[in-house]
Amino acid sequence: MKNALQTVLALLGEDYDSILQAWLETQKAEGVRRPDLFSDRESRRQLGDILRGLGEGISRSDLSEGIALDADSWTDLRATLDEVTQERVERGVSPSEMATFILAMKQPVFARLRERLAADPTRLIEEITQFSRVVDALAMHTNEHFIEARDQVIERQRAEMMELSTPVVQLWDRVLTIPLIGTLDSMRAQEVMENLLNAIVEHSAEVVIVDITGVRVVDTQVAQHLLRTAAAVRLMGAEAIISGISPKIAQTMVELGVDVGEVTTRPTIRAALAHAFRRVGFSIEKVENARG
Amino acid sequence: MTGAAAAPRRIELKAERDIAAARSAVSRACDELQASALRKVRFVTAVSEIARNALEHGGGGTLEISASRAPRRIAVLCHDNGPGILDIDQAMRDGFTTAGSMGKGLGGARRLVDRFEIRNRPEGGVEVRMSSQV
Amino acid sequence: MADTASVYLVEHVLLVAIPDNITDTEIMSLQEELSTRIVSDGARGVVIDIAALEIVDTFVGRVLAQLSSMARLLAAETFVVGMRPAVAMTLVELGMDLHGSRTALTLSHALRALRSEGLA
Missing domain, CATH: 1.10.490 (Globin-like)
Structure with missing residues (x-):
């Protein structure tokens, strides 16, 4: 042919x-x-x-x-x-x-x-x-x-x-934080959760502080995402603290009927850190005659 | 062509062991597609739920797996030999149960996948189709 | 049945690692064995290592939750340890947060917690 x-x-x-x-x-x-x-x-x-x-x-x-x-x-x-x-x-x-x-x-x-x-x-x-x-x-x-x-x-x-927008930071031995900024839609919430849980394994972390100081709006959906994250963190064997809850956000959450259950919350990252240190057995002390 | 599918796999669901066999077959298919850990776990968990449902309520059945590379999707078709479900909407609701399970099975499976279809087949038995992008 | 879970007693704590692809019957009989052993061995703690489990579906999740409630009735604390990240996320999505069980990263974390409570 x-x-x-x-x-x-x-x-x-x-x-x-x-x-x-x-x-x-x-x-x-x-x-x-x-x-x-x-x-x-x-x-x-x-x-x-x-x-x-x-x-x-x-x-x-x-x-x-x-x-x-x-x-x-x-x-x-x-x-x-x-x-x-x-x-x-x-x-x-x-x-x-x-x-x-x-x-x-x-x-x-x-x-x-x-x-x-x-x-x-x-x-x-x-x-x-x-x-x-x-x-x-x-x-x-x-x-x-x-x-x-x-x-x-x-x-x-x-x-x-x-990954760049949701960095997990190790604050101390066994203590991690993830500062959330901007909006938290379902897609991003899932990425946040995944990054955080993987970091828990990687660092053998026992406490993680999810800081929402930079989150613009906390509505029912965002609150659900945060609580689910805390639940997943607990399943891994670590404790989640949600920090950066302003009085206004607290008010909104109550009005929306959001029940945080047993999840630890703190108004500031500083208060959360103090709680985290106690959890892992450290304390912060003032040093006498400190210079600077 | 780029969209060519891998050969579908078929698993007969006759005994409890077959639920595990269905899980590992789907897990392998996900690995071949280089699925992310989370997407794989979600889909395999859903498969476990519908396979158990077919065995417990449908007296056994068949599970067929198919995969495509472009886009990367995994799909299963599961049908059982049972009498069918009287009220499908009710069966999909969380908490509904007829056999003493906690009743999150089918509703849970639906939440874990991208597409979920369930129907009574005219020739008898329940048919579930699920697929997800992995 | 070569890979069926074996239960070990260490310092008044029952340890068991669940193998992947355990069948429904096997995990049910494990539940039974643990409840018997808590009493016969005088155990105050139970640690269930699920690191080998690629997935935890609602059936296994429910057995784990029941095991914890049952152990608590027999005065033993149950820890579920070694859950993989993707498994944790999936369980939460299924609405199963195992709130009756305690959790720890690893076996040694659970043992440390039990010791600090005087249970190990």
Whole structure:
């Protein structure tokens, strides 16, 4: 059986270097080469890998039934595309840049097909149409992977940011604090809890002070989050103290009917710390004749 | 394709041991998806609840696990051989119980997963579908 | 049944580590064994180490809570120790805070607490 893309296949074998070069130049002309993000060597490696995978895929596929990129014959190319996409996403290229990056492969191949098949217009149209379909499929696959990879990058950055915004601090041997600032929605409350519980294990902490001095609003939901955190801390075998409860917050909590049960609360972090020290068996003393 | 699912796993729930088998199979599936510790524990706990429910109230059943990578989701389908549940809304309420358990099982499972569907199958038995992003 | 929990008596305290994937029947018989042993060994404390448990569902949570209430009736204090962070969060979400049991980070923390109360 004749391969529907036999001329393209031949070109990829004989004209590999010049196609790669022309593809790179088309990318440059389209403004998607991004020399600020990728060195010449990196770009050449990415394009080279794709062209090789493309050649293999075409030679192993029966294209008479249309192109099915999820077939086994395209496994290597899919892996290469995913890898290249991942690299480009990580460095911040946009979805349209990524699509143009792939589609720019068409022009150099079309130009060469026109030269080779000048005498056989039927064949020329056939190969151009087929090759165009293949490249479109690659661009589509890349786009799918692009979205997925970008979601992962965003999720990772969000997690990193969350960790930065809720630092658990060791105040003393076996005493931790987590100063909460801003708003405490369900998502963030869960992160806070997770960070805090992991820190309890890491530091063998026995008392943790959850300081809400910087929390803007304490409504029923926020109060529930705080009490759940305290309950989880207790299940781990440590004690939670909620500190920074201003008179206004105390008033709101009573009005909302929030019952803190057996959870220890303190108006200030200072009062909480004094309680924590007693719990772990330390006391703070005034030193006579202290200087400074 | 990137969204290709791993082969689903099937566990027959006939004896108590099978609840543990269901848990560890789902746990492994979560590990393969590199689920976070918390997301995994939440989902496996929910599986434990519905598997026990199928065994205790449904006289046994089947649990099927499926996983997808893009997006990373884990799902189970559990159906039992029992008579079905007369009032599903009531059964989902915390505290409801027919067999002396504390009755947080099904309602608890629903709180631990992203999607939870329960229905009486026309051919008999209760069917629970749950899935979560991990 | 090779990995069934064994109960040890140390300084008037019964110690038991629950293995992962313990079955419902096994944990029920453990509950029974502990109540018998509290009386026969004259134990004043019980420490249950659940560090090996990957999950604690409502059934196991309920058994742990019952065990604590039962031990208290027999004049023994129960400590649940070694709970993993994700397990603690999940239990709270299930509305099971084991308020009848006492908790500690590890076995040695529980023993220290029991000693300071003159129970070990």
